[in-house]
Amino acid sequence: MQSVKDKVSQEEWELRVNLAACYRIVAHYGWDDLVFTHISARVPGPEHHFLINPYGMMFEEVTASSLVKVDLDGQKVMDSEYEINPAGFTIHSAIHAARDNAQCVLHLHTNEGVAVATLAEGLQPYSQQSTLPLSNLSYHDYEGVALREDEKARLVADIGNTEFLILRNHGLLTTGKSVPDAFLNMYFLQRSCEIQLLAQATGKDLIEVPAEIIATVQEIGAKATNNAFGGIAWPGILRKLDRDYPGFRA
Template identity: 40%
Template sequence: MAKTGTLKSVPTLRDSVSEAEWAARVDLAASYRLVAREGWDEMLSTHISARIPDDPEKFLVNPYGVLFSQITASSLVKVDFEGNVYSDTDYPVNTAAIVIHGGLLEARKDVASAVHLHTPAGVAVSTHQKGLMPLNQRALYFQPILAYHDYEGLALDMDERESLVQDLGTENWAMLLRNHGTLTVGRTIGQAYVYMFFLERACQMQVQTLAGGVPLTELSDELIEKVPQQAFHWEHMGKLEWPALKKLLDEKEPDYKN
C-alpha cells in the first residue's frame, strides 16, 4: 500500500543526480505532461520510460499513484530492468511498466525512451484485423517501422518480454499491441513522444475514415511503396518538434521541471 503524500513534498533532485540524469528527468516529465495535455492518459494506467544516459542499465518511470499531469522531474522513480527501486519514493511502480519497458530497454540499446498508451483510437486500430491500414500519407510513413504484438493478457508476467522484444525486432520504432494499445520507442525521449504523436494521429484518422460509411479512395501499391522511402527524414523526427513542445510547457506549466 502506497503511503500518502503530496508532490510538493518531493525534494528537488537537481543537485543530487548527474546532469545527464537530470536532463532525462526533465524530458521524461515533459513527455508525461504532453501526453496529459493531449488527453491520452488513462488515470494511472500506461507508462512512459527513459533510460538514464550515464547509468544505462537503469531507467526512469512514473510513480504509480500520481497523475501524468502532476508528474515532475524529481518525482520520477529510478529502477533497473528487474524492477528494483533506487529512489526514495512514497509510491510503488506499476509491474506492467517493468515487464514492458524493462524488457525493451534491456534488449534495444539504441532506445532511450518508450511510450505506451491505451487511447481509444490506438486500441481500436490495434483491434482492427488489418492493423494500421495504408489509407493516407501519415499511415504510410509508419509502414516500414511498425510491428505487431499479439495479446497475452495483462502484462504482468516477465515471460512476455521475450515475445515483446522479438515482435518489436531491431528495426521497428512503433508497435500495435493487439487488443491493448500502442507503443513507440525513440533514440531520444522527444523522438519517442513525437513518434507517438503521429501514430496516435494515424490511428484517429483510420477510425474516422472507416466510420464514414462511404467507399474509400485506396492508394496504389506503387505509392504505398514509394512514400515511406520519401520519408527519409523520419529518423530525425523530433529534433525540431521537441524543443518547441518543451517551450510550450515552459510557458504553460513550468512546474514539470521541479
C-alpha cells in the same frame, strides 16, 4: 535536504525534464489513461537504469524530481517515496533490455489506438500520417495484463527492430533514440489511428497510399526534419508546456 537535481548528473536531469515534459504533453492531448500507462527512458551511463512514472500519479502531475529510477528488475536504485507499476515495467524493461536504440519507450491506451488494435486488418495506409508507422510497424497478440516474465521473450521477438508496435486489444507503443523521437513516433501513430477510424466511419470506398511511397518515407522524413526528427518539434513543445503547464521542471 538535498534535492533530486543535486543528486544526479546534468545529463540525467535533462532527461528527467524531457521525460516529465513528455508525460505532460501526453496529458495535454488527452492520451493518458488515469495512471495506467507509462513512458520510460534509459538514464545516461553504463548502468542499465531507467526512469518511469510514480504509480498513482496523474500524467499532468509528473515532475522531473518525482520520476522513479529503477534497474531492469524494476527495483529502485535511488531513494523515492513512490513505487512503480510492475505490470507497466514488464513491457518497458523487456524492450529496453533487448534494444540499445530504444532509449525511450512510450505506451498508451488511447481509445483510437485500442480500437485499431482490435481490427483484424490493423493499421491501414489511408493517410500521409500512417506512412511513417507503416514503414516500421509490428504487432503483438494480447496475453492478458502484462505480469508474466515469459511474455517478455515473445514481446521482444514481435517488436524486432521496429519503432512502432500495436499491442492487440491493448494499445499502442513506440520507441525512440530519445524522448522527442519516441513522442513524435507516437504522435504520428495516434493520428493515423484517429484518421483511419474517421475515414472508415464514412462507409465510403477509401483510397490507399501506394506501397512504393511507404517504402521511401524514412528517407523523406529525415530530409523534412533536417535529420532532427523529434527534435524539430520538441523545443516548441517545451515552450508550450512552460506557458500552459508550468511545474514539470521541478
